Amino acid sequence: MSASTGVGAGRMPAAVTWVGFAALGLLVLPVVGLLQRAPWSALPSILGESEVLEALRVSLIVSLAATAVCLVLGLPLALVLARRRLRFPRMARAVVMLPMVLPPVVAGTALLFALGRRGLVGQWLEAWFGVSLPFTVAGAVVAAAFVALPFFVVTVEAALRQAGDDLDEAAATLGAGAWATLVHVTLPTIRPALAAGTALAWARALGEFGATLTFAGNFPGRTRTLPLETYLALERNPEAAVAISLVLMAVALAVLITLRDRWMPR
Numbered sequence: 001m002s003a004s005t006g007v008g009a010g011r012m013p014a015a016v017t018w019v020g021f022a023a024l025g026l027l028v029l030p031v032v033g034l035l036q037r038a039p040w041s042a043l044p045s046i047l048g049e050s051e052v053l054e055a056l057r058v059s060l061i062v063s064l065a066a067t068a069v070c071l072v073l074g075l076p077l078a079l080v081l082a083r084r085r086l087r088f089p090r091m092a093r094a095v096v097m098l099p100m101v102l103p104p105v106v107a108g109t110a111l112l113f114a115l116g117r118r119g120l121v122g123q124w125l126e127a128w129f130g131v132s133l134p135f136t137v138a139g140a141v142v143a144a145a146f147v148a149l150p151f152f153v154v155t156v157e158a159a160l161r162q163a164g165d166d167l168d169e170a171a172a173t174l175g176a177g178a179w180a181t182l183v184h185v186t187l188p189t190i191r192p193a194l195a196a197g198t199a200l201a202w203a204r205a206l207g208e209f210g211a212t213l214t215f216a217g218n219f220p221g222r223t224r225t226l227p228l229e230t231y232l233a234l235e236r237n238p239e240a241a242v243a244i245s246l247v248l249m250a251v252a253l254a255v256l257i258t259l260r261d262r263w264m265p266r
Contacts (some may be wrong), residue, residue, distance in 0.1 A: 029220060035084075035246075043246075058222065066141050081096070104147065109211065111143060137222055139216040140225065152201040
């Protein structure tokens with residue numbers, strides 16, 4: 001008799017099961033290590049330090065502003081991808097998803113060459129409007145929005161495709177205009193996806209590190225976010241680094257657990 005185990009209606013070799021559990025252990029082990037090193041008794045005092053609170057303030061400003069940018073830009077983009085017949089749809093979606101797989105430092109470098117003072121567009125922003133984005137709070141927002149935007153667009157586009165356009169066409173047949181159809185039919189239909197995409201984009205923006213460091217720098221009170229504060233604390237105060245990491249991990253887990261119905265099969 002071959003060594004195998006049943007899973008539902010199917011069967012798989014026992015070795016596959018053990019390798020799967022080993023992979024799960026590889027993912028769980030760092031979390032356990034972080035929890036094991038957590039300074040639980042000193043956690044309130046560490047998180048109450050001025051540097052941490054200042055980094056938290058910057059992180060909230062940057063992440064919330066970046067999320068707003070994702071909403072304003074991401075919703076039209078998702079509608080275009082889902083409802084318009086594009087000439088090169090695969091290329092368009094590849095470009096949208098590129099920041100999800102791009103190394104963060106590369107993303108920051110690309111932003112510098114595009115929006116820096118001598119960048120492709122940045123030189124004209126400074127010459128015409130006196131706007132310089134690198135190493136500013138606005139630059140941190142742009143960097144966070146750049147990496148978070150795909151999470152919103154992919155979530156909303158998937159919901160739009162699943163919903164189809166039958167209701168939109170019915171509304172148009174009844175005389176509803178394009179804006180009325182969008183506001184009263186399309187958006188209410190995908191409301192859960194809008195909430196999920198917004199939460200995912202915010203969590204991603206909150207945890208952004210590499211692109212922010214490269215494009216916006218690491219200035220206390222301006223662009224030093226919680227991830228950057230964690231990196232600096234690893235050298236001067238490892239307990240503070242662990243404490244901040246716990247906060248960021250808790251936020252990420254809370255978002256994923258809350259949205260489990262959006263990404264976990266029933």
